[in-house]
Amino acid sequence: TQLLEQSPQFLSIQEGENLTVYCNSSSVFSSLQWYRQEPGEGPVLLVTVVTGGEVKKLKRLTFQFGDARKDSSLHITAAQTGDTGLYLCAGAPETSGSRLTFGEGTQLTVNP
Amino acid sequence: GAGVSQSPSNKVTEKGKDVELRCDPISGHTALYWYRQSLGQGLEFLIYFQGNSAPDKSGLPSDRFSAERTGGSVSTLTIQRTQQEDSAVYLCASSLAGFPYGYTFGSGTRLTVV
Numbered sequence: 001t002q003l004l005e006q007s008p009q010f011l012s013i014q015e016g017e018n019l020t021v022y023c024n025s026s027s028v029f030s031s032l033q034w035y036r037q038e039p040g041e042g043p044v045l046l047v048t049v050v051t052g053g054e055v056k057k058l059k060r061l062t063f064q065f066g067d068a069r070k071d072s073s074l075h076i077t078a079a080q081t082g083d084t085g086l087y088l089c090a091g092a093p094e095t096s097g098s099r100l101t102f103g104e105g106t107q108l109t110v111n112p
Numbered sequence: 113g114a115g116v117s118q119s120p121s122n123k124v125t126e127k128g129k130d131v132e133l134r135c136d137p138i139s140g141h142t143a144l145y146w147y148r149q150s151l152g153q154g155l156e157f158l159i160y161f162q163g164n165s166a167p168d169k170s171g172l173p174s175d176r177f178s179a180e181r182t183g184g185s186v187s188t189l190t191i192q193r194t195q196q197e198d199s200a201v202y203l204c205a206s207s208l209a210g211f212p213y214g215y216t217f218g219s220g221t222r223l224t225v226v
Contacts, residue, residue: 006154031212042116042203042217043155050212088154092212099145099168100215104154 003027004091004103012109016078021106023089024071030094032065032072037086037105079110114138118204118218125194125225133189133221137206144187145215146179147203155203161187162209194225 007022023032031050035043047056049065049072056063060083062075076083086107090100117136125131137144146158157171161181172178176194181187191198201222205215 033212033214035215041219042205043215044217045214048212048214090155090215099157099160101157102147102155 004089004101006087006089006103006106008106009104010107010109012111013079014111015081019076019079019108021074021076021087021108022071023073023091023103025091026070027091028069028094029091030069031092032069033090033092033100034063034072034074035088035090037088038084043086043088076108079108081110081112084108084110116204116206116216116218118202118221120221121219122222123224125223127196127225128193130190130192131194131223133191133202133204133223135187135189135204135206135218137185137187137204138216139185140208141206141216142184142209143207144181145205145207146187146189147205149201149203149220158189158202191223194223196225199223199225 004023004025013019033048034046036046037043047063052067052069054065060077064073086105088105089103119134142163144161147155148158149155159166159179160168163184164181176192179189201220203217203220205217207213207215
Protein backbone atom coordinates (compact mmCIF):
# COMPACT_ATOMS: atom_id res chain seq x y z
CA THR A 1 0.00 0.00 0.00
CA GLN A 2 1.36 3.39 -0.95
CA LEU A 3 1.00 6.02 1.73
CA LEU A 4 1.19 9.77 1.54
CA GLU A 5 1.99 11.60 4.76
CA GLN A 6 1.11 15.25 5.07
CA SER A 7 2.51 17.70 7.58
CA PRO A 8 1.52 19.58 9.52
CA GLN A 9 -1.89 18.10 10.19
CA PHE A 10 -3.21 21.43 11.50
CA LEU A 11 -1.94 24.95 10.86
CA SER A 12 -3.36 28.18 12.24
CA ILE A 13 -1.75 31.44 11.11
CA GLN A 14 -2.46 35.16 10.82
CA GLU A 15 -3.41 36.82 7.56
CA GLY A 16 -0.30 37.93 5.67
CA GLU A 17 1.98 35.16 6.91
CA ASN A 18 3.67 32.60 4.69
CA LEU A 19 3.33 28.84 5.11
CA THR A 20 4.47 25.55 3.64
CA VAL A 21 2.65 22.22 3.65
CA TYR A 22 4.51 18.99 2.94
CA CYS A 23 3.48 15.72 1.34
CA ASN A 24 5.90 12.79 1.64
CA SER A 25 6.05 9.15 0.63
CA SER A 26 8.52 6.31 0.31
CA SER A 27 6.92 5.44 -3.04
CA VAL A 28 7.43 6.96 -6.45
CA PHE A 29 4.41 8.57 -8.12
CA SER A 30 3.87 9.19 -11.81
CA SER A 31 2.12 12.46 -10.94
CA LEU A 32 0.87 14.27 -7.91
CA GLN A 33 -2.13 16.54 -7.42
CA TRP A 34 -3.16 19.05 -4.79
CA TYR A 35 -6.78 19.69 -3.85
CA ARG A 36 -8.49 22.16 -1.51
CA GLN A 37 -11.69 21.29 0.27
CA GLU A 38 -14.07 23.67 2.02
CA PRO A 39 -16.72 22.59 4.55
CA GLY A 40 -19.70 20.86 2.98
CA GLU A 41 -18.05 20.59 -0.42
CA GLY A 42 -15.96 18.07 -2.30
CA PRO A 43 -12.25 18.66 -2.92
CA VAL A 44 -11.36 20.94 -5.82
CA LEU A 45 -8.27 20.34 -7.94
CA LEU A 46 -5.63 23.06 -7.64
CA VAL A 47 -2.72 21.66 -9.65
CA THR A 48 -1.13 18.56 -11.17
CA VAL A 49 2.64 18.10 -11.27
CA VAL A 50 4.13 15.35 -13.39
CA THR A 51 7.87 15.94 -13.77
CA GLY A 52 10.47 15.48 -11.03
CA GLY A 53 11.70 18.89 -9.89
CA GLU A 54 8.74 20.67 -11.46
CA VAL A 55 7.59 23.95 -9.92
CA LYS A 56 4.18 25.44 -10.69
CA LYS A 57 2.86 28.79 -9.52
CA LEU A 58 -0.78 29.66 -9.14
CA LYS A 59 -0.96 33.30 -7.99
CA ARG A 60 0.25 33.17 -4.36
CA LEU A 61 0.53 29.37 -4.32
CA THR A 62 3.73 27.58 -5.36
CA PHE A 63 3.79 23.82 -5.83
CA GLN A 64 6.92 21.72 -6.11
CA PHE A 65 7.38 18.06 -7.05
CA GLY A 66 10.50 16.43 -5.64
CA ASP A 67 13.29 15.33 -7.96
CA ALA A 68 12.66 11.68 -7.10
CA ARG A 69 8.87 12.11 -7.46
CA LYS A 70 8.30 10.91 -3.90
CA ASP A 71 7.37 14.18 -2.26
CA SER A 72 5.78 17.54 -2.87
CA SER A 73 5.27 20.85 -1.14
CA LEU A 74 2.75 23.66 -1.28
CA HIS A 75 3.88 27.15 -0.31
CA ILE A 76 1.42 30.00 0.22
CA THR A 77 2.70 33.57 0.28
CA ALA A 78 0.84 36.26 2.22
CA ALA A 79 -2.03 34.01 3.25
CA GLN A 80 -5.57 35.35 3.11
CA THR A 81 -8.66 34.28 5.05
CA GLY A 82 -10.02 32.83 1.81
CA ASP A 83 -7.15 30.31 1.81
CA THR A 84 -8.73 28.57 4.81
CA GLY A 85 -9.56 24.96 4.05
CA LEU A 86 -8.38 21.34 4.01
CA TYR A 87 -5.46 20.82 1.64
CA LEU A 88 -5.05 17.32 0.27
CA CYS A 89 -2.26 15.85 -1.79
CA ALA A 90 -2.96 12.85 -4.00
CA GLY A 91 -0.54 10.63 -5.86
CA ALA A 92 -0.95 8.47 -8.92
CA PRO A 93 1.09 5.26 -8.56
CA GLU A 94 3.47 4.26 -11.33
CA THR A 95 2.59 0.62 -11.51
CA SER A 96 -1.16 0.26 -11.21
CA GLY A 97 -4.30 1.81 -12.60
CA SER A 98 -5.63 5.27 -12.36
CA ARG A 99 -6.70 5.39 -8.74
CA LEU A 100 -5.32 8.25 -6.68
CA THR A 101 -4.02 7.75 -3.16
CA PHE A 102 -4.86 10.69 -0.90
CA GLY A 103 -2.97 12.03 2.07
CA GLU A 104 -4.73 12.74 5.38
CA GLY A 105 -4.82 16.45 4.67
CA THR A 106 -3.63 19.67 6.28
CA GLN A 107 -6.34 21.80 7.88
CA LEU A 108 -5.32 25.42 7.35
CA THR A 109 -6.97 28.26 9.23
CA VAL A 110 -6.04 31.82 8.33
CA ASN A 111 -7.16 34.30 10.97
CA PRO A 112 -7.96 37.95 10.18
CA GLY B 113 -24.38 17.95 -16.37
CA ALA B 114 -22.00 20.73 -15.50
CA GLY B 115 -20.68 19.00 -12.42
CA VAL B 116 -20.87 15.78 -10.42
CA SER B 117 -24.22 15.47 -8.71
CA GLN B 118 -24.79 13.37 -5.60
CA SER B 119 -28.03 12.57 -3.85
CA PRO B 120 -29.22 12.73 -1.23
CA SER B 121 -27.02 15.43 0.26
CA ASN B 122 -27.90 14.23 3.76
CA LYS B 123 -29.24 10.89 4.95
CA VAL B 124 -30.11 9.85 8.48
CA THR B 125 -30.92 6.18 8.85
CA GLU B 126 -31.50 3.72 11.65
CA LYS B 127 -28.94 1.06 12.39
CA GLY B 128 -29.69 -2.08 10.40
CA LYS B 129 -31.45 -0.36 7.51
CA ASP B 130 -30.19 -0.36 3.92
CA VAL B 131 -29.26 2.87 2.14
CA GLU B 132 -28.59 3.80 -1.49
CA LEU B 133 -26.38 6.70 -2.47
CA ARG B 134 -26.46 8.03 -6.01
CA CYS B 135 -23.81 9.68 -8.15
CA ASP B 136 -24.37 11.33 -11.52
CA PRO B 137 -20.94 12.04 -13.10
CA ILE B 138 -19.92 14.60 -15.68
CA SER B 139 -21.09 13.55 -19.12
CA GLY B 140 -18.26 11.90 -21.02
CA HIS B 141 -16.21 11.01 -17.95
CA THR B 142 -15.57 7.30 -18.22
CA ALA B 143 -13.91 6.89 -14.81
CA LEU B 144 -15.93 7.12 -11.59
CA TYR B 145 -14.70 6.79 -8.02
CA TRP B 146 -16.26 6.46 -4.58
CA TYR B 147 -14.41 7.66 -1.49
CA ARG B 148 -15.40 7.94 2.16
CA GLN B 149 -14.33 10.76 4.44
CA SER B 150 -14.68 10.85 8.20
CA LEU B 151 -14.91 14.20 9.96
CA GLY B 152 -11.94 16.37 9.00
CA GLN B 153 -9.97 13.41 7.73
CA GLY B 154 -8.50 12.35 4.42
CA LEU B 155 -10.22 10.31 1.77
CA GLU B 156 -10.60 6.54 2.04
CA PHE B 157 -10.90 4.83 -1.35
CA LEU B 158 -13.87 2.50 -1.82
CA ILE B 159 -14.28 1.53 -5.48
CA TYR B 160 -13.33 2.63 -8.99
CA PHE B 161 -15.33 2.15 -12.20
CA GLN B 162 -14.04 2.35 -15.75
CA GLY B 163 -17.19 2.37 -17.84
CA ASN B 164 -19.53 -0.13 -16.21
CA SER B 165 -16.73 -2.36 -14.94
CA ALA B 166 -15.11 -2.12 -11.51
CA PRO B 167 -11.44 -3.06 -11.94
CA ASP B 168 -10.64 -2.01 -8.39
CA LYS B 169 -13.07 -2.63 -5.54
CA SER B 170 -10.38 -3.29 -3.00
CA GLY B 171 -11.51 -0.48 -0.70
CA LEU B 172 -14.99 -1.77 0.06
CA PRO B 173 -14.81 -2.35 3.83
CA SER B 174 -17.15 -5.36 4.00
CA ASP B 175 -19.63 -7.39 1.98
CA ARG B 176 -22.35 -5.04 3.22
CA PHE B 177 -21.04 -2.52 0.70
CA SER B 178 -21.70 -2.85 -3.02
CA ALA B 179 -21.79 -0.53 -6.01
CA GLU B 180 -22.87 -0.61 -9.58
CA ARG B 181 -22.72 1.65 -12.57
CA THR B 182 -25.09 1.48 -15.50
CA GLY B 183 -24.86 2.92 -19.02
CA GLY B 184 -21.40 4.20 -18.24
CA SER B 185 -23.05 6.97 -16.29
CA VAL B 186 -24.97 6.91 -13.01
CA SER B 187 -23.56 4.91 -10.11
CA THR B 188 -25.24 3.68 -6.96
CA LEU B 189 -23.43 2.77 -3.75
CA THR B 190 -25.51 0.49 -1.51
CA ILE B 191 -24.84 -0.16 2.14
CA GLN B 192 -26.82 -2.99 3.67
CA ARG B 193 -27.57 -3.41 7.37
CA THR B 194 -25.96 -0.08 8.21
CA GLN B 195 -23.80 0.25 11.32
CA GLN B 196 -22.84 3.34 13.28
CA GLU B 197 -19.27 3.12 11.99
CA ASP B 198 -20.64 3.63 8.47
CA SER B 199 -21.41 7.26 9.38
CA ALA B 200 -19.27 9.48 7.15
CA VAL B 201 -19.39 11.68 4.07
CA TYR B 202 -19.46 9.60 0.91
CA LEU B 203 -17.81 11.40 -2.00
CA CYS B 204 -18.09 10.54 -5.66
CA ALA B 205 -15.68 11.79 -8.31
CA SER B 206 -15.39 11.39 -12.05
CA SER B 207 -12.61 11.97 -14.53
CA LEU B 208 -11.51 11.34 -18.06
CA ALA B 209 -9.61 8.09 -18.29
CA GLY B 210 -5.90 8.06 -17.64
CA PHE B 211 -3.52 10.55 -16.11
CA PRO B 212 -2.77 13.26 -15.41
CA TYR B 213 -6.48 14.13 -15.49
CA GLY B 214 -7.76 15.35 -12.16
CA TYR B 215 -10.90 14.32 -10.40
CA THR B 216 -14.07 16.39 -10.23
CA PHE B 217 -15.85 15.69 -6.97
CA GLY B 218 -19.47 16.00 -6.01
CA SER B 219 -20.46 17.69 -2.77
CA GLY B 220 -20.96 14.34 -1.09
CA THR B 221 -23.67 12.55 0.86
CA ARG B 222 -23.46 12.93 4.63
CA LEU B 223 -24.65 9.63 6.09
CA THR B 224 -25.57 9.42 9.76
CA VAL B 225 -26.51 6.07 11.25
CA VAL B 226 -28.38 6.37 14.54
